[in-house]
Amino acid sequence: MTQRGTLSVAVIGTGRMGADHVRRINEVTAGARVAAVVDVDGERAKSVAAGVEGCTAYTEPAAAMADADVDAVLIASPGPAHEAALLAAFERDLPVLCEKPLTPDAASALRILEAEQKLGHRRVQVGFMRRYDAEYVKLKALLDSGQLGRPLMLHNRHRNAASPPGFTDAMLINDSVVHEMDVTRWLLGQEITAVTVLRPTPTGNAPEGLSDPQFVVFETGGGALVDVEIYVNCGFGYQVQAEAVCEYGTARIGDGHAMVTHMAGRWGGTVAQDYVERFAQAYDHEVQAWVDATRRGEVTGPSVWDGYAAAAVCEAGVRAQSEGRRTEVELIDRPALYA
Amino acid sequence: MTQRGTLSVAVIGTGRMGADHVRRINEVTAGARVAAVVDVDGERAKSVAAGVEGCTAYTEPAAAMADADVDAVLIASPGPAHEAALLAAFERDLPVLCEKPLTPDAASALRILEAEQKLGHRRVQVGFMRRYDAEYVKLKALLDSGQLGRPLMLHNRHRNAASPPGFTDAMLINDSVVHEMDVTRWLLGQEITAVTVLRPTPTGNAPEGLSDPQFVVFETGGGALVDVEIYVNCGFGYQVQAEAVCEYGTARIGDGHAMVTHMAGRWGGTVAQDYVERFAQAYDHEVQAWVDATRRGEVTGPSVWDGYAAAAVCEAGVRAQSEGRRTEVELIDRPALYA
Amino acid sequence: MTQRGTLSVAVIGTGRMGADHVRRINEVTAGARVAAVVDVDGERAKSVAAGVEGCTAYTEPAAAMADADVDAVLIASPGPAHEAALLAAFERDLPVLCEKPLTPDAASALRILEAEQKLGHRRVQVGFMRRYDAEYVKLKALLDSGQLGRPLMLHNRHRNAASPPGFTDAMLINDSVVHEMDVTRWLLGQEITAVTVLRPTPTGNAPEGLSDPQFVVFETGGGALVDVEIYVNCGFGYQVQAEAVCEYGTARIGDGHAMVTHMAGRWGGTVAQDYVERFAQAYDHEVQAWVDATRRGEVTGPSVWDGYAAAAVCEAGVRAQSEGRRTEVELIDRPALYA
Amino acid sequence: MTQRGTLSVAVIGTGRMGADHVRRINEVTAGARVAAVVDVDGERAKSVAAGVEGCTAYTEPAAAMADADVDAVLIASPGPAHEAALLAAFERDLPVLCEKPLTPDAASALRILEAEQKLGHRRVQVGFMRRYDAEYVKLKALLDSGQLGRPLMLHNRHRNAASPPGFTDAMLINDSVVHEMDVTRWLLGQEITAVTVLRPTPTGNAPEGLSDPQFVVFETGGGALVDVEIYVNCGFGYQVQAEAVCEYGTARIGDGHAMVTHMAGRWGGTVAQDYVERFAQAYDHEVQAWVDATRRGEVTGPSVWDGYAAAAVCEAGVRAQSEGRRTEVELIDRPALYA
The missing domain is CATH 3.40.50.720 (NAD(P)-binding Rossmann-like Domain)
Structure with a gap:
């Protein structure tokens, strides 16, 4: 080659x-x-x-x-x-x-x-x-520019219209929230040190055995606080939003306002129906x-380090979820190859 | 008293x-x-x-x-x-x-x-x-501040869900567009000097005999160009928008985004249904x-001067509408009392 | 009389x-x-x-x-x-x-x-x-209509440009978050049963001794989960937002888009600078x-019951804040007069 | 091949x-x-x-x-x-x-x-x-779906931060408005039959000899009315918007709200600075x-037919512009190859 x-x-x-x-x-x-x-x-x-x-x-x-x-x-x-x-x-x-x-x-x-x-x-x-989505890339560039100062909090929404058959509480963490784990680590440049999972009364649309939605809180090595609403049977579509709250201001992505219509007493637009449409x-x-x-x-x-770190946070997340308490994340020291 | x-x-x-x-x-x-x-x-x-x-x-x-x-x-x-x-x-x-x-x-x-x-x-x-609506007041204040420089154009939308029975082409000017006549004179601080009325093929929802929508163009004494879409059977609600295009930027009012919902595949909000709701x-x-x-x-x-000027522009507008050509507005000189 | x-x-x-x-x-x-x-x-x-x-x-x-x-x-x-x-x-x-x-x-x-x-x-x-703000009234009406199903979560943002001199951690709860306590009880029609307060590393703009921002989580008697970002030195203005996440959709208030400008490479509008402007x-x-x-x-x-309940939740909130752990709220039974 | x-x-x-x-x-x-x-x-x-x-x-x-x-x-x-x-x-x-x-x-x-x-x-x-821009493609699909009924009007905004050296009135039509000519023909599926060009007093930022902005009106074979604000020294950025006004509602593209920030007393986002950024x-x-x-x-x-039709409309547009009056477009009959 x-x-x-x-x-x-x-x-x-x-x-x-x-x-x-x-x-x-x-x-x-x-x-x-x-x-x-x-x-x-x-x-x-x-x-x-x-x-x-x-x-x-x-x-x-x-x-x-x-x-x-x-x-x-x-x-x-x-x-x-x-x-x-x-x-x-x-x-x-x-x-x-x-x-x-x-x-x-x-x-x-x-x-x-x-x-x-x-x-x-x-x-x-x-x-x-x-990390290759145009909106996340813009948010990352803004945070890295320092214009907004240090990020203090990151609010995330991750919603699917409906969960596929057989979806479990653990998959909510391993398949869905894993994206916010990576996004958190990448946007903030900090490791996640602890995970807490909170559960409101589930929606009536949740399949038997699935606690949906859930609310996940990450703490990071740099002292930032990250919350993730994960809601996989929200009914209305697929929606991924992130709002960084920083020392001098905030920045939000994920609203996606490409075309606005007025009809039948309402203004607005369509919501993407799945990740293929949103992240193609x-x-x-x-x-x-x-x-x-x-x-x-x-x-x-x-990198492989990012894949390993996500796996470690997922393990802590699933434990936090099943035991109902704040759980610390265990990571080996970062090898020189991934410095 | x-x-x-x-x-x-x-x-x-x-x-x-x-x-x-x-x-x-x-x-x-x-x-x-x-x-x-x-x-x-x-x-x-x-x-x-x-x-x-x-x-x-x-x-x-x-x-x-x-x-x-x-x-x-x-x-x-x-x-x-x-x-x-x-x-x-x-x-x-x-x-x-x-x-x-x-x-x-x-x-x-x-x-x-x-x-x-x-x-x-x-x-x-x-x-x-x-002139007492909070959004128009804000727009007026911004224009008067000089931050945007001189206004060059003003784009207006004036839409009703449906026209009342017996509504005529002349009423489109005298009852509806008269508001944009006053708003134009007030926002720009200039008299309207000529009116042109253009007519696309009417909507199928227009009652017999009414040419709806119409597109009205004003020229002003200061050389600004103002267009008004008047559409009284738009079906979806009552909507009044104004966009001032100036030397250093633009400003638009009339979007009214008080509450945003996501449901059934759509994001957005409601449109006011009549002027009582919009202008209460x-x-x-x-x-x-x-x-x-x-x-x-x-x-x-x-003032009475404003009432008179609006009446004079309405007369020119109705003539422009019926004769299908640009029509100049005739005004007496402004009396000292209204200087 | x-x-x-x-x-x-x-x-x-x-x-x-x-x-x-x-x-x-x-x-x-x-x-x-x-x-x-x-x-x-x-x-x-x-x-x-x-x-x-x-x-x-x-x-x-x-x-x-x-x-x-x-x-x-x-x-x-x-x-x-x-x-x-x-x-x-x-x-x-x-x-x-x-x-x-x-x-x-x-x-x-x-x-x-x-x-x-x-x-x-x-x-x-x-x-x-x-409770008398037009946007909150709309949100309440939408939730009460049942169109969105049962509320599962309520995300709140409460931001001030800068805190007044002498502002303390306890005042963050008693003077600021108390509004979200009342709003939560009113919008959901449920009592708050427990409070947790989380603290990211403070902004560099926080005065000595104030931990700002903080992130407060309420649990309610009906199983809803409510989070409140309270950030009183955010720098950019006064902002109050609420997003209800329900079984069939979501509704958000607090964006306030009355006039949109385009100038100097940016589109957008102004943010209110204090509660007088926002809640006049x-x-x-x-x-x-x-x-x-x-x-x-x-x-x-x-009612007085609402005043009492807010006081009780505040006491639990201040304890949760100072002791760093989830704290349950103690309320007497609701008297018949306030049924 | x-x-x-x-x-x-x-x-x-x-x-x-x-x-x-x-x-x-x-x-x-x-x-x-x-x-x-x-x-x-x-x-x-x-x-x-x-x-x-x-x-x-x-x-x-x-x-x-x-x-x-x-x-x-x-x-x-x-x-x-x-x-x-x-x-x-x-x-x-x-x-x-x-x-x-x-x-x-x-x-x-x-x-x-x-x-x-x-x-x-x-x-x-x-x-x-x-025709390959995602937003225009969406608008075209919506119009073709018939959900909004027949298009009656099309409002267009076409703004550049600043015109290149040597830009002339004729280039305003031939290089800039030509895009709206094609978009009009494509979105509506109708030929343009007449062009009128109106000129407000120019911005102080217009170079010597250029009348900027201008306001161009097309009439189409199907009776639709199309207006184009062309403003090539608007100062704030590059912006292309289109709003179709139809029998049952309206649809607007070109707002581009990918990331919303709050800082320094303002909410909003950035405006693209040129067509490369907007139409890449x-x-x-x-x-x-x-x-x-x-x-x-x-x-x-x-097709070549589209190229020819645009050239014919441009010629009418430049004549309308220099002679200051409504000018009809002359087209040969559409050959079978382009039916």
């Missing part, structure tokens, strides 16, 4: 997210192509490969990575399969974009952290795509940024 | 607007009471008077004004009755709040203008209540301002 | 708030006049009385209430003087509008609660003026509502 | 716009590469080509089109050079994306219209990039849409 050449990507996992990344690389991303797809379901892999010129189907990640035509790996398989795929990529020293979660728990994330350190250089970008461009930018950095021979974006 | 005493008001006309002013003076206005009501329909006058302590019913404006208990006059009878009532008030030198229009045409307005000049001092405040406080402030000024022995607010 | 007669009010206390109420009753309120003013500083009382026709100055509340010309009492003296003034008014069975706090602590509030019950009917309206009309409506109800022989609005 | 292969593009013109398209195709667009660049300034062409792998520099469009490696042509040279480049592309039957204007006047546009018809199929997409994604989508359609063997988007 030369710096200017087209990046040939092996996509591991061809479920909903994997198939969407195949489409994205084919139709949206400049400078990349899908050279291989992998799925334990060989038929599904073949069917996806058939739609892409010069794309080979595999059932084993290691086999795809051994393909001489493959320059880089995008992991979109289920979380429990990530560790093996990452280690296989490390063996061939291939650049990786790994969908979140890095791995399903802090212990396994720690093993990946150690493996990448043994490699001696960063190879992995973790798929926290909100963030996914596009994330993959493009990964392709661009990889073609330059660099690794940027959320 | 001492400056501090309660102002005793005779209300001429007890139709919808008159009855509302009786209620307003009784229940909302500080320092005033209704001492007399007048209506050609004596039964209606009696019925309104019966609900107010110490209030006498009359069928003749002059008789009410002769009542020793009457300090001031509020004229809310139909427009054609205004001239006689104004002249009667001038005979007793009583302060008057006269609902718009001052009189139905420029010729009669000119007679009032001359009569008040003969009196030697201003006695009349004309009921252009938008403007009416309250207008009458309070009149009472306060009157108790201080002063006359403030829109 | 007949139902239709003008209400003659004695205003107790002629400091900033008392003097403003004197002005309000004189210039804004329909159907009322100031008949007496009281201040321990006799010169100040005389000076205020001199500006009002037919108004007598006193230094003792009881003396003013003995004045045959006095129909009703407005208490705007410092909190510690409220108990004696209320008991004096009860002796003469006079209607009272008592500025918040009802009294400075729960024990004294309980004594007033008992005294009013002995009287056998309600005589006191407590000055929680947000709420104060006007509060006093008018009290005058109207009193003239009808009724007592409406926030 | 197979349908799936990478599209090899010759970019004609390497000035500001051409160089930006080279960057776009290299870094943003999926499925395309720059195979050749052309500039009369051979050094500039070579310098641009040097930065792109496998790209050859030419000084003649025809020479680049003769390059066997070239599949398609993007014309970004100055308007007067377009006709020759288009005819050269027609000779080789190459697909073309031609920046606006198609050609500098209606007569030359008519020649292109005839040449393409002789070819027998569409080959040209004209660069009216607003529209350009990206436009080129991607052209590449995608071309790879599928199709021609979509604004």
Whole structure:
């Protein structure tokens, strides 16, 4: 692979997210192509490969990575399969974009952290795509500019129209609030040190066994206070908002006012119905940024450290949730590779 | 009447607007009471008077004004009755709040203008209540501050949910756009010198014979350009907006975002359904301002000159509308009393 | 006093708030006049009385209430003087509008609660003026309509540009958050059962000894969760927002978008600089509502029970704040008079 | 060129716009590469080509089109050079994306219209990039859905912070308002039949000889009325807004509320400073849409007919502007190829 050449990507996992990344690389991303797809379901892999010129189907990640035509790996398989795929990529020293979660728990994330350190250089970008959303990027730039002074509080709203079948209290933390964990760490540049989870009486629309909404409070190493309303059966749509309250002012994102109508006695607009609508461009930018950095021979974006830290905060969050009390987060010291 | 005493008001006309002013003076206005009501329909006058302590019913404006208990006059009878009532008030030198229009045409307005000049001092405040609306007041203050530089254009929207039965093209000018005529003159401090009326294909909701919406363009003595969308069957509510475009920026009023909801896939709020909802406080402030000024022995607010100028612009507007071409406005020189 | 007669009010206390109420009753309120003013500083009382026709100055509340010309009492003296003034008014069975706090602590509030019950009917309206703010009234009406289903959470922001000299952590609860306590109880129709106070690292603009901002969490008897950001040195202005999160949607008030400008690279508007600007009309409506109800022989609005409950929640809040832990609120059973 | 292969593009013109398209195709667009660049300034062409792998520099469009490696042509040279480049592309039957204007006047546009018809199929997409802006696309979809009924009026604002040196009254029409001409024709699906240009007294910030702002009114074949405020020295930023007023309601785009801040007594956000910031994604989508359609063997988007119609309306507009009166637009009948 030369710096200017087209990046040939092996996509591991061809479920909903994997198939969407195949489409994205084919139709949206400049400078990349899908050279291989992998799925334990060989038929599904073949069917996806058939739609892409010069794309080979595999059932084993290691086999795809051994393909001489493959320059880089995008992991979109289920979380429990990530560790093996990452280690296989490390063996061939291939650049990786790994969908979140890095791995399903802090212990396994720690093993990946150690493996990448043994490699001696960063190879992995973790798929926290909100860092590539134009509004979050603007908020980050404003906070970093210092115009508003130090951030003191961060209020977050994270709402889904309805939860998918089988959604549990733990998934509320691990699949949903994990985004606010990463956003908090990234926007503030501080680790999360403690988590508290509060629960109002659930909505009548919550499925049996799910306590929805919940209200999660983070404390950070720099003394900021972060609250997250997570409400996955709000009924009206998908909405992600963040408001930073700082020493000299506040900044809020997530209102999305692209078109305003007046009709039938009301003014206003539509609310996005899912994350695909709200974050489509963030996914596009994330993959493009990964392709661009990889073609330059660099690794940027959320690191394995970020994936590990999120896993550790999730574990504390699930414990805080089930035990009903403030829970401290345990993190190892940050290795030099991620300084 | 001492400056501090309660102002005793005779209300001429007890139709919808008159009855509302009786209620307003009784229940909302500080320092005033209704001492007399007048209506050609004596039964209606009696019925309104019966609900107010110490209030006498009359069928003749002059008789009410002769009542020793009457300090001031509020004229809310139909427009054609205004001239006689104004002249009667001038005979007793009583302060008057006269609902718009001052009189139905420029010729009669000119007679009032001359009569008040003969009196030697201003006695009349004309009921252009938008000058008392908090948003227009803010816009006026901003323009007068000079922060935005000179106003170059003024874009206006004037929308009603539906027109009342019998509404005509001429009423579109005389009853509706007349407000933008006064607002233009007041905000810019310039006379209107020409009017053009343009007509798109009407909405299917327009009643037979009414060309709705229309688009009216004013030119002013200072070279500003003013456009007014008048649309009285817009269906969704009552909406009045104004956007001043100036040398250093713009300012817009009329969005009214008091409460924002998210439900059923939409964000937004309600649109006012009529002028009572939108301008209730403007009416309250207008009458309070009149009472306060009157108790201080002063006359403030829109003058007979403003009433006359509006009538002259209306006449040009109706001609421009029916003849389909730009029409110049003819005004006498401004008398010293209104300098 | 007949139902239709003008209400003659004695205003107790002629400091900033008392003097403003004197002005309000004189210039804004329909159907009322100031008949007496009281201040321990006799010169100040005389000076205020001199500006009002037919108004007598006193230094003792009881003396003013003995004045045959006095129909009703407005208490705007410092909190510690409220108990004696209320008991004096009860002796003469006079209607009272008592500025918040009802009294400075729960024990004294309980004594007033008992005294009013002995009287056998309600005589006191407590000055929680947000209940008269047009935006809060709209939010209350929407919640009561049931359109959004049951309220699950209420997010509040309460920001001041800068705190007055001598402001303490306890005042943050007793003077500022007390408004959200009342608003919570009123909007949700539920008592507050527990309070938690969290503290991020303070802003560099906080005066020595003040922990600003703070984040207060209420739990309610009906299982709702309420959070309040209280930030009294936010620098940019005065801002009060409330967002109700319900089963079928959300509703937010407090954005106040009356005029939008575009200039110098920015769009937007001004932020109110203090509560006088933001809540001027709420104060006007509060006093008018009290005058109207009193003239009808009724007592409406926030009751002594509301004043007592606020005092009890404040005590729990200050304890939660100083001890750094969740604190339960102790309330007596609600007496039948306030059912 | 197979349908799936990478599209090899010759970019004609390497000035500001051409160089930006080279960057776009290299870094943003999926499925395309720059195979050749052309500039009369051979050094500039070579310098641009040097930065792109496998790209050859030419000084003649025809020479680049003769390059066997070239599949398609993007014309970004100055308007007067377009006709020759288009005819050269027609000779080789190459697909073309031609920046606006198609050609500098209606007569030359008519020649292109005839040449393409002789070819027998569409080959040209004209660069009216607003049709690819997400907000305009939403507005178009809403209008086409019929939810709002028939569009009656379209209010447009088109503002620049400052005009470039040498900007003239005619350029106000030909370079700026031409966008609203195309948007009007596209959104309403109607031809423009007459143009009127009104001029308020210019801003003090207008350069010598430029009458700025101006107010342009279009009438359409379907009876809609369209107004355009064009103001190229508004000082505060770049702003493009459109409000469709329809039978059942209105829809407005162009407010762009991505992040709201509160600081220093104001709420609000930033205004884009130029069209690159405001329409960056529209350009990206436009080129991607052209590449995608071309790879599928199709021609979509604004046609030569749209380019010709815009040129004809521009000519009427400039005449209306200089002669100060309503001017009718002359169009030939629409050829079958563009039905």
